[in-house]
Amino acid sequence: MKAYYHMIKRWDIIIIVLLVLISFLPFAIFSYQQTGLAKEGSELVAIITVDNEVIKEINLTGHEGTDIHEIVLDDGDYNTIEVKNEQIRVKAANCPDQVDVLTGFVSKPGQTIICLPHRLVVEIQTKSGETEEDIIVSS
Amino acid sequence: MMTKNQRLVYIALLASQAVVISLLERAIPFPFAFAPGAKLGLANIITCMALYTLSTKDAIKVVIIRLILAALLGGTISTFLYSASGAALSFIGMLLVKKLGPSRVSIIGVSTTGAVLHNVGQLCIASWIAQTWTVLLYLPVLSFIGILSGVAIGIVANYLLSHVEKLHYYRDLQELNQI
Numbered sequence: 001m002k003a004y005y006h007m008i009k010r011w012d013i014i015i016i017v018l019l020v021l022i023s024f025l026p027f028a029i030f031s032y033q034q035t036g037l038a039k040e041g042s043e044l045v046a047i048i049t050v051d052n053e054v055i056k057e058i059n060l061t062g063h064e065g066t067d068i069h070e071i072v073l074d075d076g077d078y079n080t081i082e083v084k085n086e087q088i089r090v091k092a093a094n095c096p097d098q099v100d101v102l103t104g105f106v107s108k109p110g111q112t113i114i115c116l117p118h119r120l121v122v123e124i125q126t127k128s129g130e131t132e133e134d135i136i137v138s139s
Numbered sequence: 140m141m142t143k144n145q146r147l148v149y150i151a152l153l154a155s156q157a158v159v160i161s162l163l164e165r166a167i168p169f170p171f172a173f174a175p176g177a178k179l180g181l182a183n184i185i186t187c188m189a190l191y192t193l194s195t196k197d198a199i200k201v202v203i204i205r206l207i208l209a210a211l212l213g214g215t216i217s218t219f220l221y222s223a224s225g226a227a228l229s230f231i232g233m234l235l236v237k238k239l240g241p242s243r244v245s246i247i248g249v250s251t252t253g254a255v256l257h258n259v260g261q262l263c264i265a266s267w268i269a270q271t272w273t274v275l276l277y278l279p280v281l282s283f284i285g286i287l288s289g290v291a292i293g294i295v296a297n298y299l300l301s302h303v304e305k306l307h308y309y310r311d312l313q314e315l316n317q318i
Contacts, residue, residue: 007297011239012248016286019255023282026275052270110273114265116217121269 157185228260247293254289
């Protein structure tokens, strides 16, 4: 065991700590950004895009029961998307890596399900309620 | 001193080993159910060895040969794009970390940097293709595995490297004796 300690130098530990901090950086920026948006009355929407074009918007807040949305692309590729209560997941797909299916259910703002072979993205966004438009009048 | 032929063979050997390792790794069924898309990055061993035994120019050659061959032997354009961006970023990072000098940083720090920056590069490309930077929120999960495998690979490379250095030493001695 002592041999392992001998291998590690001081800068190794500094570097590893730095790398951990860097990997949480996008998370910190995102949650900072979201605190401004996430107010009372805001709703969660799942936005499904293929090739950057919005295919479907599904309201998640207040959703009950199970819905199945079938997304079929021109070349026969398909993704079956299941909305269960306030969660969304890709239930089945014919892409080679199945990363989107393995991701499972997502329900928090900013979470994404990505199927890169099909260029399909499911992203959960906060949609501010209509009350927020009134605030603009202040000036 | 390595002769030109020795160096060529050594580069080819390292590159082919890296290709075989990355092909083998692709055959392993996915081991982490909680992090889809994560990989061990075993081919990083070879990049570490190349960095520590060859000049920068030759180490770049090893990485490029590995990338092209691995893409030709069962990759697609998109996987090539991911691995190329990850490899480029991680190579630059490893080079910079190694510049700190052997008295400050060991091969463990170098390989961990490589593993994490590989993930960063891949996610950057993924977020560029998907046109949403929220993909980067996935980074902590990937870099957790990256750091663990980076430390393990650093220890392995440490052992391997001491043996390779000895082999060099013995080979040089043998050459001297033959003359």
